[in-house]
Structures are given as C-alpha cells and as structure tokens.
Amino acid sequence: MAVAGVALVTGASRGLGAAVAQRLAADGWAVAVNYLHGREGAESVVRRIRAAGGTAEAFGADVVSEEGVTALLDAVEAGLGPVTAVVANATGPHPEISLNELTWRDHLDQLEFFVKSPTLLVQAALPGMRAAGGGRVVLIGSDLADRATPMMSAYVAAKSAQVGLTKVWAKELGPDGITVNLLQPGWIPVERHAGVDPTAYAAEVPLRRMGTPEDIAATVAHLLGDGGAFITGQRITVNGGHVI
Numbered sequence: 001m002a003v004a005g006v007a008l009v010t011g012a013s014r015g016l017g018a019a020v021a022q023r024l025a026a027d028g029w030a031v032a033v034n035y036l037h038g039r040e041g042a043e044s045v046v047r048r049i050r051a052a053g054g055t056a057e058a059f060g061a062d063v064v065s066e067e068g069v070t071a072l073l074d075a076v077e078a079g080l081g082p083v084t085a086v087v088a089n090a091t092g093p094h095p096e097i098s099l100n101e102l103t104w105r106d107h108l109d110q111l112e113f114f115v116k117s118p119t120l121l122v123q124a125a126l127p128g129m130r131a132a133g134g135g136r137v138v139l140i141g142s143d144l145a146d147r148a149t150p151m152m153s154a155y156v157a158a159k160s161a162q163v164g165l166t167k168v169w170a171k172e173l174g175p176d177g178i179t180v181n182l183l184q185p186g187w188i189p190v191e192r193h194a195g196v197d198p199t200a201y202a203a204e205v206p207l208r209r210m211g212t213p214e215d216i217a218a219t220v221a222h223l224l225g226d227g228g229a230f231i232t233g234q235r236i237t238v239n240g241g242h243v244i
Helices: 015-026 039-051 066-079 104-132 153-176 199-204 213-224
Strands: 006-009 030-035 055-060 085-088 135-140 178-185 235-238
Touching: 006 015, 006 066, 015 030, 015 039, 015 055, 015 085, 015 213, 030 039, 030 066, 039 055, 055 066, 066 104, 085 104, 085 213, 104 135, 104 153, 104 178, 135 153, 135 213, 153 178, 178 213, 213 235
Parallel strands: 006 030, 006 085, 030 055, 085 135, 135 178, 178 235
Antiparallel strands: none
C-alpha cells in the first residue's frame, strides 16, 4: 500500500478518533494513534489497522501540554516520519454549567482542548509540513457552535473560537501549501453514549437517522485526500441537516 504521508490523530483510542485513524490508514496514511489514558484502546486500534494491512503506532501524550506535544511530535517522527497531517480530535469533559455557576476555570478547561491544543499541534507539525511542501489540518469542532444550547456556554465559546482559528490559519498557511478546515459533527453516538436513547434527536434530523463515526471519518478522509486539495478555510457540518 502506498503511504500518503504521516497523519496524527489525537484522542484516537476510541470513538470518532478511532474511526478516523482506521479510515486514514485504509487510504494509505501511516497513522499516529494518540491517546492519554486509553492505552489499551489505542493499541487495539493499531492492531486492527495492521491486520487490515495498514501502518500505525500508538503514542501516549497529553496534547494540552507544551512539553507533551513536543515529545509527541518527536516520537512520531522517530517512529513513522514527519507529520504531514494533523487531525485535532482530542476532547475532555464538557459538563452542563449554568451561567450563574460558570467560572473562568470552566472556560479555560474547554479552551485548552479546543484552542491551545490545536495551536500547539499545528505549530509543532509546521516544520515537517513545510519541508514536505504542504500539509493538511482538520480541527474537529461541533455543530453546537451554531445551536446556542443552554448550559453549554464554555463549550460553545471554545468550539466557536475554532471557526476563527480555521479562517486565519488557512490564510496564513495557504502559501505553504497547507490546508486548514473545521469539521463540525452533530451528535454522533459513540462508546461514552452507551445507554442514551437517540430516538428524539434522530426524529429532528432531516435524514431521519443518527450519524456514525464512519460518516465523520469519510469527511476527514476527503479533506486529507486528493479531493480536498483545494478546500481550505471552511467549516463543514456533518449532522444530516440537523442544523440548517
């Protein structure tokens, strides 16, 4: 299988990240499967990729830490080669908090995952992308940025900030042949949603079904593939039309 390059997918031990990692590997990317606490899950993803004939390694790192990101990129380069695609998918808890109880720390918790981490990752990957003559960046956002959901102001603010990052970075890095896009999924049930009934949500979706991790993975794969070569600075919502 021809290797398209090295793709780093953060938070890839389960859920959307795992599906993205497996799809990119199937498309010929050597995939760095990042995890923080889910080592067994990440290693399981790597085994599935290798069993299917792909290339992958698992890399543990805290991607909201400057030192963690630097060590991660060094390890990936030593193991697979320079990173030429970054999929910033890692997330943390996003509790529902009323305005009356909201603190600045609550805001910072979300900004660290959705603004600080992508910034560190892209900065660290830039030398390799520039040396390669180009690269791809995909931030995984959320359609909640467009839904004004009560009790979610810290999360929504941080996800909305990614819209600005995407536009500015696309203009700034375009001359280097680097595309930057934001993918905004709707609610995509994964392992952590076990036991939650999606019936009411699905009834509001024009396509009358829930999205799957594979739906998200397919869009990421398009943005990283030849078909996405002239797409940059865009936010692409993948939610079956739930927000139009």
